[in-house]
Amino acid sequence: MTRVLIPSGALGLNYDADALARGIAANPDIIAIDGGSTDSGPSYLGRGVSKYARASTKLEWAGLMKARAEAGVPLVIGTAGTCGTDSAADWMLDITREIATEQGTPLKVAVLRSSQDPGSIARAYEAGEIVPLSGAPEVTGQDIRACSNIVALAGAEQIAAALQTRADIIIAGRTTDTAIIAALPLMRGDHAGGAWHGAKIGECGALCATNPQSGVIMIDFDDTGFTVTPLADGAHASPHTVSAHMLYENSDPFILHEPGGHLDVTGARYTALDKTSVRVEGSKWVPADRYTVKLEGARPAGCRTVLMALLRDPHYVANAAQWAEDIVARCSAKILDRMDIAAEDFTLEIRLIGHSASFGALETRSGDPVEIGVIGIITAPTEEQAAEIGKLLNPYLLHHPLTQEEEQPTFAFLFSPPDMHQGVVYEFVLHHVLYLSDPMDAFRLEVIDIG
Numbered sequence: 001m002t003r004v005l006i007p008s009g010a011l012g013l014n015y016d017a018d019a020l021a022r023g024i025a026a027n028p029d030i031i032a033i034d035g036g037s038t039d040s041g042p043s044y045l046g047r048g049v050s051k052y053a054r055a056s057t058k059l060e061w062a063g064l065m066k067a068r069a070e071a072g073v074p075l076v077i078g079t080a081g082t083c084g085t086d087s088a089a090d091w092m093l094d095i096t097r098e099i100a101t102e103q104g105t106p107l108k109v110a111v112l113r114s115s116q117d118p119g120s121i122a123r124a125y126e127a128g129e130i131v132p133l134s135g136a137p138e139v140t141g142q143d144i145r146a147c148s149n150i151v152a153l154a155g156a157e158q159i160a161a162a163l164q165t166r167a168d169i170i171i172a173g174r175t176t177d178t179a180i181i182a183a184l185p186l187m188r189g190d191h192a193g194g195a196w197h198g199a200k201i202g203e204c205g206a207l208c209a210t211n212p213q214s215g216v217i218m219i220d221f222d223d224t225g226f227t228v229t230p231l232a233d234g235a236h237a238s239p240h241t242v243s244a245h246m247l248y249e250n251s252d253p254f255i256l257h258e259p260g261g262h263l264d265v266t267g268a269r270y271t272a273l274d275k276t277s278v279r280v281e282g283s284k285w286v287p288a289d290r291y292t293v294k295l296e297g298a299r300p301a302g303c304r305t306v307l308m309a310l311l312r313d314p315h316y317v318a319n320a321a322q323w324a325e326d327i328v329a330r331c332s333a334k335i336l337d338r339m340d341i342a343a344e345d346f347t348l349e350i351r352l353i354g355h356s357a358s359f360g361a362l363e364t365r366s367g368d369p370v371e372i373g374v375i376g377i378i379t380a381p382t383e384e385q386a387a388e389i390g391k392l393l394n395p396y397l398l399h400h401p402l403t404q405e406e407e408q409p410t411f412a413f414l415f416s417p418p419d420m421h422q423g424v425v426y427e428f429v430l431h432h433v434l435y436l437s438d439p440m441d442a443f444r445l446e447v448i449d450i451g
Helices: 017-025 043-047 054-071 086-103 118-126 141-145 156-163 179-187 192-202 239-247 314-318 320-338 383-399
Strands: 002-006 030-034 075-078 107-113 130-132 149-152 169-172 217-221 225-230 255-258 261-264 269-272 278-281 284-287 291-311 347-353 372-380 419-436 444-450
Touching: 002 017, 002 179, 002 192, 017 054, 030 054, 030 179, 043 149, 043 291, 043 419, 054 075, 054 086, 075 156, 075 179, 086 107, 086 169, 086 444, 107 156, 118 130, 118 141, 118 291, 118 419, 141 419, 156 169, 156 179, 156 444, 179 192, 192 217, 192 225, 192 239, 192 255, 192 261, 192 278, 192 284, 239 269, 239 278, 291 383, 314 320, 320 347, 320 372, 320 383, 372 383, 383 419
Parallel strands: 002 030, 030 075, 075 169, 107 169
Antiparallel strands: 002 217, 107 444, 130 419, 149 291, 217 225, 225 278, 255 261, 261 284, 269 278, 291 372, 291 419, 347 372
16 A cells, blocks of 8 residues: 655645644655646746745745655655746755755755757657647747747656655656656556546645645555545545546546556546545556657747726726727727837737626626726737837727717726736747657656755
8 A cells, every 4th residue: 555645736825734744643655745737827837937935835845844754755746846847946956955954854855857958849849759739739840949948747657766766855847747646656556547546636635625725635545446535624525526526627537648648537436435535446547559748838929018997987887898899909000000010920909807808709698897907918029019019008098988979088097107017928839749768768867965
């Protein structure tokens, strides 16, 4: 049997200290926690930085490092620093060094690096070693070379290689959410289908149970399946909460693709052992003919300026979409007339919060809002151009009438000045898989002694 303690769905989201203590007292074999994902958009990958505050990350990581020392087991974090680039892994390594010095604990740390050279990836793409996943954008080798950061998602094999160094702490670059949980059970010969299925259920901590914000769960893996147990007071798992998690961030409730194969839970059976724990058996792991890893890449997409205003007049609230469409048309024409910029080199859009900001023309619901927030979003090749377009848009958001026959209105800006400059923004380029002859071909492992 292999016992995996998962403190939280992600480092930086907090965890229940009392529940963590219960987990340590139960003698886990490993502590595993996720560091991030692409959920928050391409900017973090493009810049190679974390979305979480360093202060929160350090405080929570210090608690886990102390717990690891008490338990005497490995501590592993996947997708370090939100995006898993080498720079993010180094950021996490620096925090680890600081804490080790403060705690006075010598450590052996393994760093699994996932960053890829854009030129090498472009050549692999041109050689047919990279293929798109469903929904992937159309790309060229030139698009790939323009990426500021590319990462490959490590699977269980790469985490296993890091564990074999017998490091106290493993800081992994970009990984699949499940790899850090499944690796040790697979190494020990536990049921492969159960290892991957349990890892999927546990990837977000206690999200598969009641009291999901507590974070802390324990998963026991063995030769026929796994058992999941939330550890916080008042937290319970049920066959419903556990089985439902296969739908989380997964379009197919029965199939989950991972490096080296896929998980099939069509035959899985979920049994409540008591009011807290759920036993799962019957999951199946299906190896693939070729080993692949997913690639993620982001590139600069221009510079952005954002303006915000408010509509409260009922006449304008009711006709906000028509008003916004007219502004975009008129302002775009003025941009082309007065600036040295081509139509294909900039974007200008207005999103209406309280109306259709999330789905645009696909919105199916309607209501009667008191006010509507207006966000003008401008993207252009340079910060100067984006700022200039923002100044052209400004008068429209302040005074533009719904029709030419109406008196000139005045709307409300939230700030003065109303324009906010985001600088360089990024877009995803890669949603592809890379064929590998050996699982470690796209990864590098570094072992460091601290103290």
